[in-house]
Amino acid sequence: MVDVDSLVDVKNGMQAKRIFWDEDIYKLELEKIFGRCWLFLTHDSIIPNVGDYAVTFMGEDEVLVVRQRDGSVKAFLNYCTHRGARVVNAEAGNARGFTCTYHGWAFGLDGSLESVPFEKEVYGNVLKKDTLGMKEVRVESYKGFWYGNFDHNAPHLADYLGDYRWFLDIWMEGTGGAELIGPPARSILKCNWKTPTENFIGDAYHVGWTHAASLKAMGGPLGVLAGNKHLPPEGAGVQITSRHGHGVGILFNAGPALMSGEEGAMAAKWYAENQPKVAKRLSEAQAKYYGGHFNASIFPNNSYLWGTNTFKVWHPRGPHQIEVFTWTIVEKNMPQELKDAVRRSMLRTFGTAGMLESDDSDNMESMTNLNRGPHIVTGVLNSQMGLGNEHEDAESGNIIGPSAIGETSYRGFYRAYREYLKAKDWDEIRANNGKWKDELLNR
Amino acid sequence: MEELNPVAHEIYIEVQQVLFKETRMLREERWREWLETMVEKDIVYRAIVSQLRFRKDNRYTGEKDVPSLDENWAGLDRRVAQMESGMQWTTDPAERVRHFITNLEVFQGKTPNEYVIYSNCQTVRNRRVYEEMTYCYGRNDIWRRGADGKLRLARRDVDVDERFVSGKNHNFPM
Numbered sequence: 001m002v003d004v005d006s007l008v009d010v011k012n013g014m015q016a017k018r019i020f021w022d023e024d025i026y027k028l029e030l031e032k033i034f035g036r037c038w039l040f041l042t043h044d045s046i047i048p049n050v051g052d053y054a055v056t057f058m059g060e061d062e063v064l065v066v067r068q069r070d071g072s073v074k075a076f077l078n079y080c081t082h083r084g085a086r087v088v089n090a091e092a093g094n095a096r097g098f099t100c101t102y103h104g105w106a107f108g109l110d111g112s113l114e115s116v117p118f119e120k121e122v123y124g125n126v127l128k129k130d131t132l133g134m135k136e137v138r139v140e141s142y143k144g145f146w147y148g149n150f151d152h153n154a155p156h157l158a159d160y161l162g163d164y165r166w167f168l169d170i171w172m173e174g175t176g177g178a179e180l181i182g183p184p185a186r187s188i189l190k191c192n193w194k195t196p197t198e199n200f201i202g203d204a205y206h207v208g209w210t211h212a213a214s215l216k217a218m219g220g221p222l223g224v225l226a227g228n229k230h231l232p233p234e235g236a237g238v239q240i241t242s243r244h245g246h247g248v249g250i251l252f253n254a255g256p257a258l259m260s261g262e263e264g265a266m267a268a269k270w271y272a273e274n275q276p277k278v279a280k281r282l283s284e285a286q287a288k289y290y291g292g293h294f295n296a297s298i299f300p301n302n303s304y305l306w307g308t309n310t311f312k313v314w315h316p317r318g319p320h321q322i323e324v325f326t327w328t329i330v331e332k333n334m335p336q337e338l339k340d341a342v343r344r345s346m347l348r349t350f351g352t353a354g355m356l357e358s359d360d361s362d363n364m365e366s367m368t369n370l371n372r373g374p375h376i377v378t379g380v381l382n383s384q385m386g387l388g389n390e391h392e393d394a395e396s397g398n399i400i401g402p403s404a405i406g407e408t409s410y411r412g413f414y415r416a417y418r419e420y421l422k423a424k425d426w427d428e429i430r431a432n433n434g435k436w437k438d439e440l441l442n443r
Numbered sequence: 444m445e446e447l448n449p450v451a452h453e454i455y456i457e458v459q460q461v462l463f464k465e466t467r468m469l470r471e472e473r474w475r476e477w478l479e480t481m482v483e484k485d486i487v488y489r490a491i492v493s494q495l496r497f498r499k500d501n502r503y504t505g506e507k508d509v510p511s512l513d514e515n516w517a518g519l520d521r522r523v524a525q526m527e528s529g530m531q532w533t534t535d536p537a538e539r540v541r542h543f544i545t546n547l548e549v550f551q552g553k554t555p556n557e558y559v560i561y562s563n564c565q566t567v568r569n570r571r572v573y574e575e576m577t578y579c580y581g582r583n584d585i586w587r588r589g590a591d592g593k594l595r596l597a598r599r600d601v602d603v604d605e606r607f608v609s610g611k612n613h614n615f616p617m
Contacts, residue, residue: 089495090495091496093503095500181506182506182510183494185608186606186607186608213526216524217528227530261517347513352608352612355614358612358614359533361611361612362533
């Protein structure tokens with residue numbers, strides 16, 4: 001039995017190192033977090049047409065996501081209900097149905113079992129085909145981004161995102177929508193799934209140091225941070241944490257990020273031209289953040305950078321390994337020339353050969369693997385930066401840390417993490433809706 | 444595919460020696476020298492992985508190529524500058540990268556000064572104490588002979604076999 005209270009100290013911003021290593025904690029995470037949080041599946045732009053499908057993971061479960069004949073989307077566990085073989089071996093495509101490779105049981109786009117070879121001859125009347133469809137998973141979308149959930153008692157996706165939508169809308173809605181480009185790159189990292197999630201959710205501190213060489217070489221608005229020569233000035237950014245643990249750090253007016261020269265100028269021009277449109281479509285308050293650089297995670301394992309334009313899912317593969325899915329993300333209405341430049345910049349920074357991606361992965365792996373030592377794993381980790389400086393954000397309803405660098409969203413992530421691990425069910429989590437801020441604000 | 448004409452034996456040997464020299468230069472971390480002396484200014488340097496699709500599926504409209512690298516000269520210059528910065532702690536202590544280049548075919552290119560070069564590569568990369576990573580890929584190169592008679596890399600398309608990156612990343616000279 002895992003003593004959840006001993007794992008996270010929210011008020012003092014500390015976490016037990018065991019959460020990055022122990023098998024029993026990982027099993028609890030699969031059940032209580034991956035078993036009932038909304039997990040990213042795919043985007044409208046990947047499966048636009050009837051019969052389009054993509055295969056992905058929810059936690060360790062392989063999932064097939066399919067565009068239906070009525071335009072809706074359904075998702076199924078990717079195994080045959082007969083003897084459990086994988087149904088679809090491709091990663092994406094377009095199909096009229098899905099046939100298992102083992103005995104040829106055939107399923108429709110809607111997952112129903114349509115035909116069984118020699119059914120009459122070999123089964124007679126035994127088989128109840130209407131109960132043997134592929135096992136369906138609940139799905140919902142927000143602005144074209146599809147997520148799945150194993151728990152039918154979970155709140156709707158829009159409510160799960162909650163007040164955090166205020167920050168999502170800035171780029172998901174502000175200029176007419178966002179889209180993912182191409183199939184995902186896939187890579188294995190030997191680290192715990194929470195390590196990159198916490199890094200993306202709110203670690204502006206490491207940027208100038210971990211990425212010193214990359215920033216120095218690349219220029220662009222983030223380049224000035226290289227080697228910790230400069231701290232972002234007072235009022236240069238904020239960090240946010242929200243009800244269900246989603247968080248974001250924003251560095252104002254750093255949108256072109258690591259694009260310099262002509263490409264940087266093209267990006268800067270786009271942001272400047274569109275800021276008034278965002279103000280009109282959303283609000284002045286949201287437009288203030290548009291054109292900034294966002295580092296963010298949607299709880300539990302979906303991270304993105306806006307400005308460096310990467311969109312990632314950290315699929316867990318045991319407590320010590322993840323499979324990373326990486327896409328480029330762009331605003332739909334960007335001119336093609338800018339989309340291409342953004343994609344090249346993403347590949348250079350956070351793609352599978354990315355200069356900054358390689359910096360991060362080295363840290364992430366050692367942060368996990370050193371825990372094999374029994375004396376190392378008993379330690380605690382510190383995320384106390386900016387402790388006591390947070391307050392409620394009147395504009396968005398979230399908690400805000402009023403500096404570019406701080407660990408507010410770390411603390412919010414692990415607060416939510418503890419809440420999920422402790423709660424018996426979603427009703428128990430809902431009961432905390434009115435008081436989730438108390439511990440973080442120490443009141 | 445258009446029929447390509449193989450080159451004379453002397454040119455084949457010359458190209459082979461240039462490719463071997465290139466890998467040795469990169470192995471010895473002579474990045475700037477490589478960029479300045481062996482790479483054309485209009486270089487296109489790409490690496491792709493392929494998404495798994497069913498053979499008969501011709502209806503899906505999504506891209507199949509998964510780019511890992513898509514660089515021009517300026518991008519390669521930034522990567523070299525990263526190594527020259529004196530701050531690149533991920534390669535300190537140094538990594539060791541050894542290329543094996545085989546199945547070499549050399550053809551006459553579109554102009555008398557260009558050669559189309561196919562090869563298979565296996566690259567073994569060691570870093571830190573325990574990380575040994577092997578990458579298997581094909582390269583389609585175009586090398587161009589300059590006015591000085593020297594061959595320089597004008598285009599490289601790397602086609603990586605492994606669908607996922609088991610060896611951490613593709614951030615090494617491919």
